[in-house]
Each structure stands twice: as C-alpha cells, then as structure tokens.
Amino acid sequence: MLNQTxxxxxxxxxxxxxxxxxxxxxxLYGEDHAVQISSGRDTTVTQALAANVESQLNKANIAIKAVEFENDRILIRVPDSDTQLLARETLEKSLGDDYFVAMNLAPDTPDWLDDLGGTPMKLGLDLRGGVHFMMEVDMNSAIDTAVGGVVDEFRDRLREEKIRYRSVRKVGDAVEVVFRDEDVLESAQFFLRNSYQDMTIDERDSLTLRASFTEARLTQIRDYAVKQNITIIRNRVNQLGVAEPLVQKQGQDRIVVQLPGIQDTAKAKEILNATATLNFRLVDGEGDIRDAVNGRVPAGSELLYERNGQPVLLKKQIMLEGSHIIDATNSMDENGFPQVNINLDSKGGSKISKFSRDNIGKPMATVFIEFKATDERDANGKLIFEKSEEVINVATIQSQLGSSFRITGIDSASEARDLALLLRAGALIAPIQIVEERTVGPSLGKENIELGMQAIIYGLIAVLIFMLIYYQAFGIVANIALVTNLVMIVGIMSMITGATLTLPGMAGIVLTVGMAVDANVLIFERIREELRDGRSPQQAIHFGYDNAFSTILDANITTFIVGMILFAVGTGPIKGFSITLMIGILTSMFTAIIVTRVLVNLFWGGKKITKLAI
Incomplete structure (x- = not known):
C-alpha cells in the first residue's frame, strides 16, 4: 500500500x-549577571574567601542571588547589570590587586539539566559583549631566537665531530663559522650541508662559512611562532579562569583574542601582555663577579641580576628553553621545602640530560625574560621591544636530569606556585603587541540579540502565513516542519562544544528559515503536477516526494559545499554565518524530506481520499 511509514x-x-x-x-532559562573572582599571582581562592565576599556584599546592601565556589573560582550571581557593576566595584576596592574580579554571564540552567550536559548556546562577542584584541607577533624576534639556537647547535655538533673552529657567531639572520685552515673548512662544509638541509651554507671567504635559513624554513619558523603563541595565550587565559575565550590566527602574523562577557580590559591586558619567556643557564663560577659588575664581563658570559638586586654571572649558552616544558607543578620536598616539578618534551629531555650530565654539582639559574614595548617604532612602523632579563631562581644540579626534574631552593610556597603557573602557561616564542583593542558593552550585545530575534520571528511568521494560505492543509505540515527545524538548529548549536552564535550566525538562521521551505515548495508543486496529470491523491503524494528528492539533494549539497568553503577560508563573522548555514541545511533536509513525509503519511497515507487540500 502506498504512503506507509x-x-x-x-x-x-x-x-x-x-x-x-x-x-x-x-x-529558555537565560543567564544571570555575575561577578567572577579568580586568583592572582600570589593568592589562592578558597571557600573562606567566598564566605568573606558574601559578607562584604551583604554589608554593602548589594542583592545576591547565589554565591558559588568551584574550580578554584568564586561566582556571585546578581539580579541585574546595575547590581553587577556595583558588586564588581565593591569587590575591587576590598580585594585590591590580589585577585582578578571580572563581570560575566552565568547560565541559569537547572541542576538536573546541567547534569545531562545541557548548556545554552555560546554567544559571540557581538551578542554577549566583552573585549576584543588584535595582537601581532614580532617575527624578527622569532627568527633571531631560531638563529641563536642554531649557533649553540653548531658549536656542539662541530665539537662532537672533532672539527676545530675559531668562532661561531650570529651575524644578522645568519650564522658565521670561522675556521683555522681551508681543509677543516671543507670537511665542516660537507658535514653541515648534510646535517642542516633546511639551511643554505656557503663559503663567504677562504676561512669562513655563512649559514642562513632557506625561505621554506623561514616560513615554517613564522608559522610555528604564531601557532605556539596561540597555544600559550589560550593556556594563560584558561589558567586565570577567563571563560570561553576565542583565540585564533588571522593573516600571517596576527592573533585575534576575544573574551566574551569580560568588560575589564585592564585585567585582560594584564593577562595577555605577559610577553615573557624562560631559559635555564649555568652560573659562571670561574669568573670574578666584582670585575663583571665593574664592566669587565668574561667572554662567553653575561651579567644579570636577581629580584633583590644581587648580581649573578651566567654563561651565555642556554641549557634549555621554556618552550620545551609541557607541565609544571608545585609541591613540598621530603624536608617540607617548596619545589617545582617540571616535565619536558622528548627534545627538551634529551638536551637537559646531556648538559646536566657534564655539569653535576654546578649551579643552574632560571632566567625570566620579558619583552616590553617602547614608544619607538622601526622603519616598518612596528613597535620596538626592549628586552629585560632577571634571574628568578638558582639551584644546584644534584644529578643527571631527564624529562622530569625539580627546581629547589625556592623561598616560599607562593613563589613556587607562581613559577609553576608561569612554566605551565608556557613561554611565548616571540614578543607580541596589541595593535587593536575594542570593548563591546553588554547593553549593545543585548540590543543585537533583540534585533536578531525580531528578524527571526518576523521572518518565521511571514513564511508560516504564506505557507498556510498557499498550501492549506499541507501548509500546516510545512509549518510544523519549519518550527521543528528551528528547534533542531538551536539544539545542535547548543550541543556542539566549539559552536558560537554570532550576529552573522543569526543572519544565517534567518536565511535558513526562508530556505527551509524551499524543499517543501518543490515537493508540494510536484504533488500538484501529479494531480493535474490525473494521478490519484495517494499516487501524487508518492511520486511527488520521489521525483523532487534529487532536485532537493542537488540544491542543498551545492549550498553546503559553499558553506564549507566559507568556514575553511573565512574568519570570525564569516565562520559564524557558515556554521549556522550548514547546520540549517542539514536540519532542513531532515525536516523537509523525513518529518513532513511522516506527517503526510500519518494524516493521508493509506486512506481512501479523492481530494487533497494543497
């Protein structure tokens, strides 16, 4: 029998x-205005602090809906935006600079729904409000760092091969190696060309080799610098408790950072402007520290200072860079003294093992390097960064180190915690500067949501009325499918972890509302054609759906491919639009072909009817 489901x-x-x-x-439950408190560099958020915060707000007669303590942060829910602003100002005054206090929006989802993994759609910056930064990576520093690493490698490899040289030094973006005679130069040139195929190694004169990176290798260094900095910035934001950040690459050397729900740009910049790196070097125990302070620094060494102003003479050669650290935790040793436990990647473990094996019993310094932007600019108009180096820890190498080792000799538990956080968050491969900054207020975000919802509702009502008038009873079926389609889009957007609804995304939903009925229009018109050709109502329904299927499939596949291309090559708003477009295409295919067929078969299938209301 025809039309049986x-x-x-x-x-x-x-x-x-x-x-x-x-x-x-x-x-449907919406979100609460909230104030979020997270720990600073020298503090920890505790349950006792939550009780203290609640007490302070009550004394200030500030209305509170709830105070929650979880994941090492405090979330204070308040009734409205005015109370939220007042609560933040009150807490900033009482807590000072020891804690990060930021405004946020917290989902008001019931516990039973939250336990099932139900969360509202994530809203983008243009809907929720927040701060937006465009950051630029200093590629010159990235290349300088890479060249500096090659200088150390050349020294080690030439020594291992017993190839004697006079000097290895960095000259611009290249490495120059000076030898004692031409025979040694020839053997070194053969060895280096085979070992470093990503470098161009040429003879500058009879006793000097010049090595520089190929263009392909320079591109790889630049890409790695951006990707690594993205990972590290994301880690820093996550470590400090900023919810739902967006950190992504834009162009060749820029990074976009969006922090929805955050209105305090000063605190956000404090997190992101921590443009720093770490390295580990041996202390020069043979040089005279007094001579170094007076300006007579031994060749191959460098004079740095600790935080208390104590001078430390260090070897220039870097034992290990902070980029090799994959995890760091603070704890207490067997004697109750603070320490930091470090885990390295395989390359870092190999390097530190080799260096420490030859330097057991010698002091090793942890050097904190910070790049600060000056007011000066280079010929290309980019800010010039000033390099600042500081010794934050000196510890003696007790034994040969491996992929896991510990730093001891730390003054306090808070210093150990801060050092572990900095190591864990990662070291930036190259300095970055904020080239664009803007804040979207929560009131503007609210207005965007209201306007977007109006567009969706008005568009939906117009389509519902048209379908009802033009297709009568079958229009009711199409309208049910259209509402079902909207519910499915919202549900799927809420389920997808990485999906964010933006203002262009809402435009995609409005477009989907209009496109969703296209398939039903095609099906219903084919049913009308079959009826005009003299087929029975049951035959008309059957052939109408079957004959329209290929046309519907072709049209939606081509549109879906365009959506995929937009998502692949687009950024920000374009991605937001393409996500809702692609989800809308899939859900409209499901509702138009399957849901409406089920409903049509339920109402008319298998029945003796002589006329269709279409």
Missing part, C-alpha cells in the same frame, strides 16, 4: 526531536 522512521523522528528539544531547553 515504517516504524523506524517514527522512532527516528521522535528521538531526534526529543534530543534536540532537550538540549535547546537551556536557552
């Missing part, structure tokens, strides 16, 4: 609708 299709439709409705439900 198998049981599995009923089950599929009911399951999909129930699942999407469940995960769309959190969006």
């Amino acid at each position: 198998p049981i599995w299709k009923y089950v599929l439709v009911v399951f999909m609708l129930a699942l999407c409705s469940l995960y769309a439900l959190p969006n």
Whole structure:
C-alpha cells in the first residue's frame, strides 16, 4: 500500500526531536549577571574567601542571588547589570590587586539539566559583549631566537665531530663559522650541508662559512611562532579562569583574542601582555663577579641580576628553553621545602640530560625574560621591544636530569606556585603587541540579540502565513516542519562544544528559515503536477516526494559545499554565518524530506481520499 511509514522512521523522528528539544531547553532559562573572582599571582581562592565576599556584599546592601565556589573560582550571581557593576566595584576596592574580579554571564540552567550536559548556546562577542584584541607577533624576534639556537647547535655538533673552529657567531639572520685552515673548512662544509638541509651554507671567504635559513624554513619558523603563541595565550587565559575565550590566527602574523562577557580590559591586558619567556643557564663560577659588575664581563658570559638586586654571572649558552616544558607543578620536598616539578618534551629531555650530565654539582639559574614595548617604532612602523632579563631562581644540579626534574631552593610556597603557573602557561616564542583593542558593552550585545530575534520571528511568521494560505492543509505540515527545524538548529548549536552564535550566525538562521521551505515548495508543486496529470491523491503524494528528492539533494549539497568553503577560508563573522548555514541545511533536509513525509503519511497515507487540500 502506498504512503506507509515504517516504524523506524517514527522512532527516528521522535528521538531526534526529543534530543534536540532537550538540549535547546537551556536557552529558555537565560543567564544571570555575575561577578567572577579568580586568583592572582600570589593568592589562592578558597571557600573562606567566598564566605568573606558574601559578607562584604551583604554589608554593602548589594542583592545576591547565589554565591558559588568551584574550580578554584568564586561566582556571585546578581539580579541585574546595575547590581553587577556595583558588586564588581565593591569587590575591587576590598580585594585590591590580589585577585582578578571580572563581570560575566552565568547560565541559569537547572541542576538536573546541567547534569545531562545541557548548556545554552555560546554567544559571540557581538551578542554577549566583552573585549576584543588584535595582537601581532614580532617575527624578527622569532627568527633571531631560531638563529641563536642554531649557533649553540653548531658549536656542539662541530665539537662532537672533532672539527676545530675559531668562532661561531650570529651575524644578522645568519650564522658565521670561522675556521683555522681551508681543509677543516671543507670537511665542516660537507658535514653541515648534510646535517642542516633546511639551511643554505656557503663559503663567504677562504676561512669562513655563512649559514642562513632557506625561505621554506623561514616560513615554517613564522608559522610555528604564531601557532605556539596561540597555544600559550589560550593556556594563560584558561589558567586565570577567563571563560570561553576565542583565540585564533588571522593573516600571517596576527592573533585575534576575544573574551566574551569580560568588560575589564585592564585585567585582560594584564593577562595577555605577559610577553615573557624562560631559559635555564649555568652560573659562571670561574669568573670574578666584582670585575663583571665593574664592566669587565668574561667572554662567553653575561651579567644579570636577581629580584633583590644581587648580581649573578651566567654563561651565555642556554641549557634549555621554556618552550620545551609541557607541565609544571608545585609541591613540598621530603624536608617540607617548596619545589617545582617540571616535565619536558622528548627534545627538551634529551638536551637537559646531556648538559646536566657534564655539569653535576654546578649551579643552574632560571632566567625570566620579558619583552616590553617602547614608544619607538622601526622603519616598518612596528613597535620596538626592549628586552629585560632577571634571574628568578638558582639551584644546584644534584644529578643527571631527564624529562622530569625539580627546581629547589625556592623561598616560599607562593613563589613556587607562581613559577609553576608561569612554566605551565608556557613561554611565548616571540614578543607580541596589541595593535587593536575594542570593548563591546553588554547593553549593545543585548540590543543585537533583540534585533536578531525580531528578524527571526518576523521572518518565521511571514513564511508560516504564506505557507498556510498557499498550501492549506499541507501548509500546516510545512509549518510544523519549519518550527521543528528551528528547534533542531538551536539544539545542535547548543550541543556542539566549539559552536558560537554570532550576529552573522543569526543572519544565517534567518536565511535558513526562508530556505527551509524551499524543499517543501518543490515537493508540494510536484504533488500538484501529479494531480493535474490525473494521478490519484495517494499516487501524487508518492511520486511527488520521489521525483523532487534529487532536485532537493542537488540544491542543498551545492549550498553546503559553499558553506564549507566559507568556514575553511573565512574568519570570525564569516565562520559564524557558515556554521549556522550548514547546520540549517542539514536540519532542513531532515525536516523537509523525513518529518513532513511522516506527517503526510500519518494524516493521508493509506486512506481512501479523492481530494487533497494543497
């Protein structure tokens, strides 16, 4: 018999609708205005602090909905935006600079729904408000760092091969090696060319080799600098408790950082402007520190200072760079003294093992390097960075180190915690500067949401009225499918972890509302054609759906491919639009072909009817 729906299709439709409705439900509960407190460099958020904060707000007669302590942060829910602003100002005055106090929006999802993983859609910066930074990576510093690493490698490899040289030094973006005679130069040139195929190694004169990176290798260094800095910035933001950050590459040397819900740009810049790196070097125990202070620094050494002003004479050769650290935790040793436990990647473990094996019993210094932007600019108009170096720890190498080792001799537990946080957050490969900064206020975000919702609702109502008038009873079926389609889009957007709804994304939903009925229009017009050709109502329904399927599939596949291209090559708003467009295409295919067919078969399938209201 024609137009009979198998049981599995009923089950599929009911399951999909129930699942999407469940995960769309959190969006009905909205969000609370909240103030978030997270720990600073020398402090820890505790349950006692939460009780103290609640007491202070009560004394200031500030209305509180709830105070929550979890994941080492305090979240204070308040009734409205005015109370939120007042609470933040009160807490900033009482807590000072010891803690980070930021405004946020917290989902008001019931506990039972939250336990099932139900969360509202993540809103982008243009809808939620927050801060936006465009950051530029200093590629010159990235290349300088890479060249400096090659200088150390050349020295080590030539010594291992017993190739004697006079000097290895960095000259601009190249490395120059000076030898004692031409025979040694020839053997060194053969060895280096085979070992460093990503470098161009030429003979500058009869006793000097010049090595420089190939263009492909320079491109790789630049890409790595941006990607590594993105990872490190994301880690820093996550370590300090900023919720739902967006950190992504834009162009060749720029990084976009968006912090939705955060209004305090000063605190956000404090996190992001920590443009620093770490390295480990041996202390020069043979040089005279007094001579060095007076300006007579031994060749191969460098004079630096500790935080208390104590001078330290260090070897220039770097034992280990901070980029090799993959994890760091603070703890107490067997005698109750603070220490930092460090885990390295395989390359870092190999380097530190080799250096420490030859230097057991010698002091090793941890050097903190910070790049600060000056008011001067180079010929290309980019800010010039000033390099600042400081010794933050000196510890004696007790034994040969490996991929895991510990730093001891730290003054306090808080200093150990701060050092572990800095190591864990990572060291920037190259300095960065903020070239663009803007703040989107929560009131503007709220206005964008209201306007976007109006566009969706007005568009939906117009389409519903048209379908109802033009296709009568079948228009009711199409309207049910259209509302189901919207529920599915919201549910799927809420389920996808990385999906964020932006203002262009809302435009994509409005477009989907119009496109979703295209398939039904094609199907219903084919049914009308079949009826005009003299087929019975049951035959018209059957052939109408079957004949329209290929046209619907072709049209939606081509649009979906365009959406994929937009997502692949686009940034920010374009990605937001393409995500909702692609999800809308998939859900509209499901509702137009399967849901409407199930409903049509349920109402008219298998029945003796002589006329269709279409």
